[in-house]
Amino acid sequence: MNKSMKILIVDDFSTMRRIIKNLLRDLGFTNTQEADDGTTALPMLKDGGFDFLITDWNMPGMQGLDLLKAVRADDKLHGLPVLMVTAESKREQIVEAAQAGVNGYVVKPFTAGTLEEKISKIFERAAA
Amino acid sequence: MQAEMSDSLDAAQDNVALARTLVDHLETGNQHAAMAVLAQLAGFRDSVLFQQVGRLARELHDSINSFVLDAGLEDIARHEMPDAAQRLRYVIAATEQAANATLSAVEDSLPLADSLRSDAHDLAEKWDGLDLRQLSSGDYRDLSRELSGFLAVTQTNTQALHEKLSDVLMAQAYQDITGQIIRRVIDLVNDVEDKLVELVRLSGQPATGAQQQGGTVKNTAAQGPVVPGVDKGDLVSGQDDVDELLSSLGF
Numbered sequence: 001m002n003k004s005m006k007i008l009i010v011d012d013f014s015t016m017r018r019i020i021k022n023l024l025r026d027l028g029f030t031n032t033q034e035a036d037d038g039t040t041a042l043p044m045l046k047d048g049g050f051d052f053l054i055t056d057w058n059m060p061g062m063q064g065l066d067l068l069k070a071v072r073a074d075d076k077l078h079g080l081p082v083l084m085v086t087a088e089s090k091r092e093q094i095v096e097a098a099q100a101g102v103n104g105y106v107v108k109p110f111t112a113g114t115l116e117e118k119i120s121k122i123f124e125r126a127a128a
Numbered sequence: 129m130q131a132e133m134s135d136s137l138d139a140a141q142d143n144v145a146l147a148r149t150l151v152d153h154l155e156t157g158n159q160h161a162a163m164a165v166l167a168q169l170a171g172f173r174d175s176v177l178f179q180q181v182g183r184l185a186r187e188l189h190d191s192i193n194s195f196v197l198d199a200g201l202e203d204i205a206r207h208e209m210p211d212a213a214q215r216l217r218y219v220i221a222a223t224e225q226a227a228n229a230t231l232s233a234v235e236d237s238l239p240l241a242d243s244l245r246s247d248a249h250d251l252a253e254k255w256d257g258l259d260l261r262q263l264s265s266g267d268y269r270d271l272s273r274e275l276s277g278f279l280a281v282t283q284t285n286t287q288a289l290h291e292k293l294s295d296v297l298m299a300q301a302y303q304d305i306t307g308q309i310i311r312r313v314i315d316l317v318n319d320v321e322d323k324l325v326e327l328v329r330l331s332g333q334p335a336t337g338a339q340q341q342g343g344t345v346k347n348t349a350a351q352g353p354v355v356p357g358v359d360k361g362d363l364v365s366g367q368d369d370v371d372e373l374l375s376s377l378g379f
Contacts, residue, residue, distance in 0.1 A: 018300075058350035059350075089354050090351075090363055091362040109305060
């Protein structure tokens with residue numbers, strides 16, 4: 001796993017963005033940027049250079065699921081690995097996210113270990 | 129409006145005629161007839177007043193009835209308000225848990241930092257008081273043993289401090305979770321406020337009923353964190369459940 005990959009963290013709560021950013025730094029990922037919803041995130045992603053997207057679901061403006069769908073529908077971005085980190089925990093929501101093409105799904109509240117495990121799983125699978 | 133105006137015009141003309149008759153009877157000293165006219169005047173006023181009040185009351189009753197039905201006030205009172213109270217109780221519990229996790233981590237960390245500081249202080253004093261030219265081999269052995277012990281403790285303690293600080297970091301997730309829950313309660317409070325304003329408006333000025341609000345919420349629309357005892361439906365119970373579900377979908 002390339003530790004210098006560029007990661008975008010999308011969550012409307014700045015505290016959660018800071019938590020994820022710190023956890024990633026602990027895991028050796030220091031090249032991170034932040035956005036507070038899909039509307040801000042999408043142009044950043046389109047500007048290019050991101051290797052990984054971590055997004056919340058429930059956000060004002062553009063929600064995480066819509067951001068995921070927009071990424072999958074975009075010619076340049078469609079292959080971007082996306083990890084959803086969210087408090088949404090209905091089975092049908094998880095199924096919908098899976099159908100929309102999410103690469104991993106972490107429910108809040110989560111542990112540092114869970115985040116690490118899901119990230120490595122995503123990149124192991126991508127490398128395989 | 130036109131009809132009402134001509135009605136009240138007729139009524140006024142009738143009243144004037146009745147008043148003239150009353151004055152005539154009084155002037156001619158016909159007390160009995162005067163009282164009869166007076167009663168007629170009062171009765172006329174009462175019946176108009178009663179009719180008006182009756183009509184207003186009926187309109188108000190109808191408006192409020194249809195408003196209550198349309199606006200889902202009953203659902204708010206029966207379900208959403210008690211739900212909101214339970215959500216807020218969950219917020220108290222979640223913030224308490226986060227505060228306790230943070231306090232425990234701090235309480236565990238302070239002795240670690242203190243022992244590092246006091247060990248470093250002792251070692252520094254010895255080092256400063258040392259005359260390197262007169263160092264015996266025994267002194268050297270003692271000092272090197274002490275130094276290597278200190279380095280080992282430093283590694284253990286800083287590792288433990290790192291873990292405690294990570295616990296503090298993770299505990300802050302409560303802000304996102306409770307923020308989402310509180311935002312949902314604020315939406316309900318705003319909704320109730322709008323309905324109360326509408327109710328006040330209705331009782332001041334009868335209207336033909338309120339419009340139905342909102343629509344059905346899509347099942348997979350984002351709803352924020354699950355609050356135990358409030359949120360129902362097909363929920364996962366944790367990350368293991370999510371993993372199981374996803375693997376059943378071929379993940």
